[in-house]
Amino acid sequence: MPDKPAATPGTRLTFWESMLRIPRQVVYLFIALAVIVPLFAPFVIRPTPSEPVVSLYNVIDSMPLERALVLSVDYTPDIEPELHPMTIVLLRHAFARRLKVGVLCLQIPGIGLADMAINQVVEEFNSRARTPQDSLRYGVDYIFWGFQTPLLTVLTGMGEDITKVFPVDANRTRTDSLPISREIRNYNNIGMVVSIAGSSLPLSWITYAQTVFGVKIGTGITAVSAADFYPYYSKTRQFSGLLAGMKGAAEYEQLVADGYPRSTAGLRRLATERMASQTTAHAAIMLLIIIGNVAFFATRKRKVKS
Amino acid sequence: MKRRLPLALVLIFGIWGILTFFLPHSVPQEIDSLFRNNTLRIMVVFALILGLSSLIRHHSEKIRRRREYYQYSWITLISLFITAVIGLFGGGLTPAHHGLLPTSIGGFSFHIATLYRYIIIPVQASMFAILAFFMASASYRAFRARNMAATVLLVAAFIVMLGSVPLSRQILDTLPGFAQFILDVPNTASKRGIAFGVGLGSIATSLKIILGIERGWLGGEK
Numbered sequence: 088m089p090d091k092p093a094a095t096p097g098t099r100l101t102f103w104e105s106m107l108r109i110p111r112q113v114v115y116l117f118i119a120l121a122v123i124v125p126l127f128a129p130f131v132i133r134p135t136p137s138e139p140v141v142s143l144y145n146v147i148d149s150m151p152l153e154r155a156l157v158l159s160v161d162y163t164p165d166i167e168p169e170l171h172p173m174t175i176v177l178l179r180h181a182f183a184r185r186l187k188v189g190v191l192c193l194q195i196p197g198i199g200l201a202d203m204a205i206n207q208v209v210e211e212f213n214s215r216a217r218t219p220q221d222s223l224r225y226g227v228d229y230i231f232w233g234f235q236t237p238l239l240t241v242l243t244g245m246g247e248d249i250t251k252v253f254p255v256d257a258n259r260t261r262t263d264s265l266p267i268s269r270e271i272r273n274y275n276n277i278g279m280v281v282s283i284a285g286s287s288l289p290l291s292w293i294t295y296a297q298t299v300f301g302v303k304i305g306t307g308i309t310a311v312s313a314a315d316f317y318p319y320y321s322k323t324r325q326f327s328g329l330l331a332g333m334k335g336a337a338e339y340e341q342l343v344a345d346g347y348p349r350s351t352a353g354l355r356r357l358a359t360e361r362m363a364s365q366t367t368a369h370a371a372i373m374l375l376i377i378i379g380n381v382a383f384f385a386t387r388k389r390k391v392k393s
Numbered sequence: 394m395k396r397r398l399p400l401a402l403v404l405i406f407g408i409w410g411i412l413t414f415f416l417p418h419s420v421p422q423e424i425d426s427l428f429r430n431n432t433l434r435i436m437v438v439f440a441l442i443l444g445l446s447s448l449i450r451h452h453s454e455k456i457r458r459r460r461e462y463y464q465y466s467w468i469t470l471i472s473l474f475i476t477a478v479i480g481l482f483g484g485g486l487t488p489a490h491h492g493l494l495p496t497s498i499g500g501f502s503f504h505i506a507t508l509y510r511y512i513i514i515p516v517q518a519s520m521f522a523i524l525a526f527f528m529a530s531a532s533y534r535a536f537r538a539r540n541m542a543a544t545v546l547l548v549a550a551f552i553v554m555l556g557s558v559p560l561s562r563q564i565l566d567t568l569p570g571f572a573q574f575i576l577d578v579p580n581t582a583s584k585r586g587i588a589f590g591v592g593l594g595s596i597a598t599s600l601k602i603i604l605g606i607e608r609g610w611l612g613g614e615k
Contacts, residue, residue, distance in 0.1 A: 111530045115526045117529075118525060132563070231486075236434075240430055252430070258485040369555070375532065
């Protein structure tokens with residue numbers, strides 16, 4: 088490494104020189120501890136919702152009950168810790184409002200994660216239901232369309248007839264036989280589509296669904312890709328709202344907890360719990376960067392003097 | 394003929410694809426809908442066959458010639474075969490939806506959802522988790538304020554990184570707002586410039602392909 092001062096045999100390293108030569112195993116151990124310790128000894132910092140998160144919440148919260156919320160679950164297990172809490176909290180919000188919900192996948196690995204999220208949230212609500220009318224029924228209150236391809240066919244076809252795009256649902260039941268299909272026919276019956284993805288798929292929703300059919304689009308993306316999506320939110324509002332990374336999910340969890348305390352009381356808030364670990368990991372990385380830079384300048388000054 | 398037919402098809406369907414955005418009449422819209430909903434799906438099935446056959450051929454060849462790490466090709470092919478059989482004949486998304494084949498022996502389940510939940514999810518999550526260690530090590534070793542540009546990058550990254558944890562508001566109340574400003578203004582300005590450039594470039598390349606000027610996709614001159 089160019090920054091490593093050459094260790095001449097017999098000479099003692101100064102403190103800052105030794106700081107530049109910290110073995111990578113020590114760095115790995117430091118990061119591992121920063122991630123693991125808060126998981127066992129969590130601390131909660133109350134998230135303050137940012138403007139893009141509040142915007143998404145407001146659109147869903149003010150959506151007419153005859154309009155459905157559609158979730159496009161397009162992330163893979165590698166980014167599940169960041170994006171899965173978004174799917175869960177969006178489902179909780181929609182079900183707390185008794186909005187109809189449709190879930191689809193444009194990528195195959197999303198199917199399993201979407202199925203897990205739906206089962207979890209439906210179970211949460213149904214275990215608290217006091218009457219059959221309170222409980223959520225598949226095909227009446229929600230539907231899981233599953234995976235369909237190609238992209239263009241799905242995004243434009245949903246503007247015409249959803250049962251043609253998804254003739255069968257994820258469990259191979261004919262969609263036209265389900266009562267919910269009479270209420271969610273095409274984009275005219277959809278209040279918003281939220282695309283939760285670790286790729287550029289949310290932009291395709293803008294290109295084909297929002298631009299052509301005028302349907303509102305929200306998105307949930309990883310923190311690392313947030314900078315790519317802000318231009319479509321900040322001034323143009325092509326995205327009606329945006330959840331960026333685990334922080335976005337935690338902020339949304341806070342809004343739903345404040346807005347629907349009865350429906351969400353006692354439920355685990357995954358993103359909020361995980362934020363402790365993310366906070367210490369960020370702090371650890373920033374500390375390493377500071378140490379690296381101070382050591383770099385200190386050793387450089389010494390070199391110039393000598 | 395071998396070259397002219399694909400070129401003619403690209404010209405016709407390329408121009409047709411553009412025209413349908415400007416022709417609201419029901420006839421072109423119906424034809425367009427037919428292409429999008431039926432023809433395109435049929436073509437995708439052929440792409441799947443092509444992809445699968447390429448994968449099988451590549452790994453079979455590797456095993457046959459005993460190339461380096463050919464043992465992993467066995468794992469790929471066996472996994473592909475088992476997953477495909479279970480996926481095709483093992484029923485629906487959950488074990489409750491039975492298929493032609495049983496997907497459990499006693500308490501041991503090998504249903505497609507079980508494979509996904511207990512193999513794919515942990516494997517992919519572990520692979521990605523390792524990245525955090527490399528990133529931390531790399532940022533410690535390479536993220537240095539060597540010159541003006543590197544300093545600006547370092548400071549911006551520092552603020553955005555700090556702004557993306559709730560702790561930032563405890564440190565300085567205006568910090569999240571400033572991180573948001575970096576994303577909203579300088580980031581949006583540069584990203585939009587890049588997006589315009591890429592968009593115009595894509596249009597130019599698409600036109601060259603549609604008009605037959607760019608023929609690289611035909612697979613060479615022969």
